[in-house]
Amino acid sequence: MRRTWPKHKQAVEGLQMRRAVVFFAVLALAGCTTQGQHGAGGPAGRRTGIKLGMVTDVGGLGDKSFNDSANRGLQIAKAKDGAIVTVLQSRSVTDYEPNLSALATEGNALIFAIGFLMHDSLDSVAPRFPRTHFAIVDSIVDRPNVTSITFKEEESSFLAGALAGLVTKKGAVGFLGGIQSPLIEKFQAGFTAGVKSTDPAARVIVKYTGSFEDVGAGKEYATLLFRDADIVYAAAGKCGLGVIDEVKSLPRGDYVIGVDSDQDGLAPGKVLTSALKRVDNAVVQLADDAAHGHPPGGHIALGLKQGGVALTDFAYTKNVLPPGAVATLAAYRSAIIGGRFSVPSTLKELSAFNPPHLSARH
Amino acid sequence: MNSALAIATTVAGIAILKSTPLIYAALGGVISENAGVVNIGLEGMMAGGAFAAVLASYYTHSLPAAVIAGAFVGGALALVLAYFAIALRANQIIVGMALNVFAVGAAALLLTVLFGQPGTSPEVRSFSSIASSSGPGIAATLHYALVWMALGLVLCAHVILYRTRVGLHLRAVGEQPRAAAVAGIDVMKIRYVATVLGGVLAGLGGAYLSVGEVDLYSDGMVAGRGFIALAAVIFGKWTPLGSFGACLFFGLFSSLQIALQRATVPAQLLEMLPYALTIVALAGFIGRSRPPASDGVPYEP
Numbered sequence: 001m002r003r004t005w006p007k008h009k010q011a012v013e014g015l016q017m018r019r020a021v022v023f024f025a026v027l028a029l030a031g032c033t034t035q036g037q038h039g040a041g042g043p044a045g046r047r048t049g050i051k052l053g054m055v056t057d058v059g060g061l062g063d064k065s066f067n068d069s070a071n072r073g074l075q076i077a078k079a080k081d082g083a084i085v086t087v088l089q090s091r092s093v094t095d096y097e098p099n100l101s102a103l104a105t106e107g108n109a110l111i112f113a114i115g116f117l118m119h120d121s122l123d124s125v126a127p128r129f130p131r132t133h134f135a136i137v138d139s140i141v142d143r144p145n146v147t148s149i150t151f152k153e154e155e156s157s158f159l160a161g162a163l164a165g166l167v168t169k170k171g172a173v174g175f176l177g178g179i180q181s182p183l184i185e186k187f188q189a190g191f192t193a194g195v196k197s198t199d200p201a202a203r204v205i206v207k208y209t210g211s212f213e214d215v216g217a218g219k220e221y222a223t224l225l226f227r228d229a230d231i232v233y234a235a236a237g238k239c240g241l242g243v244i245d246e247v248k249s250l251p252r253g254d255y256v257i258g259v260d261s262d263q264d265g266l267a268p269g270k271v272l273t274s275a276l277k278r279v280d281n282a283v284v285q286l287a288d289d290a291a292h293g294h295p296p297g298g299h300i301a302l303g304l305k306q307g308g309v310a311l312t313d314f315a316y317t318k319n320v321l322p323p324g325a326v327a328t329l330a331a332y333r334s335a336i337i338g339g340r341f342s343v344p345s346t347l348k349e350l351s352a353f354n355p356p357h358l359s360a361r362h
Numbered sequence: 363m364n365s366a367l368a369i370a371t372t373v374a375g376i377a378i379l380k381s382t383p384l385i386y387a388a389l390g391g392v393i394s395e396n397a398g399v400v401n402i403g404l405e406g407m408m409a410g411g412a413f414a415a416v417l418a419s420y421y422t423h424s425l426p427a428a429v430i431a432g433a434f435v436g437g438a439l440a441l442v443l444a445y446f447a448i449a450l451r452a453n454q455i456i457v458g459m460a461l462n463v464f465a466v467g468a469a470a471l472l473l474t475v476l477f478g479q480p481g482t483s484p485e486v487r488s489f490s491s492i493a494s495s496s497g498p499g500i501a502a503t504l505h506y507a508l509v510w511m512a513l514g515l516v517l518c519a520h521v522i523l524y525r526t527r528v529g530l531h532l533r534a535v536g537e538q539p540r541a542a543a544v545a546g547i548d549v550m551k552i553r554y555v556a557t558v559l560g561g562v563l564a565g566l567g568g569a570y571l572s573v574g575e576v577d578l579y580s581d582g583m584v585a586g587r588g589f590i591a592l593a594a595v596i597f598g599k600w601t602p603l604g605s606f607g608a609c610l611f612f613g614l615f616s617s618l619q620i621a622l623q624r625a626t627v628p629a630q631l632l633e634m635l636p637y638a639l640t641i642v643a644l645a646g647f648i649g650r651s652r653p654p655a656s657d658g659v660p661y662e663p
Contacts, residue, residue, distance in 0.1 A: 058582075060480070060481045060581050060582070061479075061480040061481040062473070062479055062480050062481015062482035062580065062581060063481060063482065064482060067481075068481075089480070089481075207620065207623055208623065211585060213580070213581070213582035213583065213585060214582070214583065214585040215576050215578070215580050215583045216379075216383075216571055216575050216576060216583065216585070217585070219379075219575055219576055220376050220379055220380060220616075220617070220620060221620055223372065223375065223376055223379070224372060224373075224376060224620050224621060227368070227369075227372050238482065238580050238582070238583070241482065241576070241578065241580065242575075242576050245485075245490060245576040245577050245578075248490070248491070249490050249491075266485075
């Protein structure tokens with residue numbers, strides 16, 4: 001399912017807006033570091049469903065990427081099941097624990113902790129609220145009342161890399177990460193392996209911005225990367241928006257590959273594809289489980305096979321793909337799903353990686 | 363050889379992009395601190411300016427309006443600082459910090475209220491978008507209009523501070539406000555004007571960040587630049603030209619950090635260096651770095 005963003009004003013319910021205004025104003029004045037977006041599950045008086053909470057990581061809502069994707073999932077749950085949704089944003093890592101505790105105290109049945117940065121905070125909050133169920137995305141917290149959801153980002157990144165290898169004319173592609181961490185390394189390893197599979201001679205230039213928020217830095221890194229490369233894959237949160245802004249002013253033939261959410265429409269024709277991470281689907285699924293019984297608990301790893309990660313379908317860029325590219329990608333995809341080779345998820349595995357030979361390769 | 367030159371050009375280009383917002387904010391800091399008001403709120407004024415510029419561009423589609431809006435909001439925030447710090451003689455550091463938190467929070471609130479999408483604004487008409495829609499030449503100049511303006515303002519500030527009567531009065535107010543008052547200078551008025559002017563400049567730096575470099579406002583996009591500008595003020599010994607040099611130096615280092623970054627070398631090392639040098643400068647190893655004598659001290663007539 002594809003959803004596009006409302007480019008401009010979204011309809012906001014009057015009540016919701018007034019509450020948000022009061023809430024924000026109080027926080028801004030008090031110098032508090034969290035901000036919230038409270039939403040009622042429908043017109044007042046209607047029977048409302050399960051109470052769902054979510055704590056964003058420091059990237060926050062509006063990253064048009066990871067946190068937004070999770071929020072979309074919650075909004076779907078709200079529309080579908082009449083869930084009451086509360087989103088708390090974190091301004092710094094010290095906000096995680098208070099935010100998680102606040103939502104648990106408010107009586108939410110299921111609370112989503114979005115991002116691996118929240119691992120330690122959730123690990124200490126979860127035992128204090130044994131009757132509340134938590135879910136963490138991108139990390140594994142081993143507690144009975146926590147469901148851990150991870151994604152095989154290396155698999156979608158591999159397909160993105162394979163596509164970049166097929167499309168590049170300069171024989172060089174760029175990878176721009178945010179803060180260096182095992183998570184972002186999965187993107188880097190998978191992407192590099194993909195490039196090496198379709199264009200073994202291509203160079204992959206790797207840079208890290210050291211931030212997930214600094215849009216300007218994303219643009220500056222992009223300026224440098226596009227000097228040598230003609231395709232840049234950005235796994236750097238809001239920094240990726242700077243990369244997309246940069247590519248708008250470049251001549252045809254330079255492309256960005258988006259990440260997490262569908263970013264293809266942010267610069268139509270210039271965003272080759274986006275490596276989707278369907279946090280929204282996972283959130284909807286889990287909310288559904290919670291509403292109709294019990295969330296599963298334990299660890300769930302979602303890859304291409306489970307529909308947890310995917311590439312977008314080239315809505316704006318079909319005409320620039322070389323002939324056979326879509327078929328080649330499909331062949332790699334089914335090979336990964338069929339377990340015919342495994343995609344490296346760390347730099348160590350990457351150095352031992354041998355590009356697979358597929359019959360569908362041209 | 364040719365490619366080395368090409369890389370040098372790219373690095374220099376990024377250094378200028380990196381330096382420009384710092385130059386605006388640092389210049390604002392230099393002017394207010396020379397008049398005796400410490401402006402810790404530069405970060406918030408940049409955020410306010412960045413957001414206002416996007417807002418103005420969104421509603422009017424006019425870049426001059428965007429730049430003016432950025433300057434106006436930066437100045438308005440500085441007026442709050444001026445009122446508390448000058449009229450009420452509040453602690454300037456605390457008021458500045460409060461403004462930082464307020465401006466960022468207010469921008470986040472307005473993003474949700476006006477655009478209905480928290481965190482990031484829609485894309486708006488920006489300097490880079492006019493560069494890509496028209497041909498090269500004029501467009502490139504326009505694209506960098508805010509960069510050129512920063513250079514012009516540095517020269518203006520230098521001339522005004524050191525070659526005019528107004529500049530002399532301003533520095534006198536920052537050094538010996540009591541003596542200045544005895545000489546017939548209106549200390550309060552000069553401090554007000556200098557602080558607001560400082561905020562206007564920080565707001566311009568914010569406008570550069572949002573509509574000059576990219577085409578949107580996003581929470582956290584100022585990313586500590588206001589504080590880096592404060593370091594540049596100190597490193598530049600509270601002079602326009604010195605701070606300008608410090609900003610270029612900081613920009614160059616960030617840019618080198620981008621270019622030289624390898625997986626094996628921790629990127630943070632090069633990035634840290636300018637600030638380590640600021641501490642060295644403060645410790646007095648690179649000549650004396652002395653603030654104006656009454657910098658940060660409320661004036662009580």
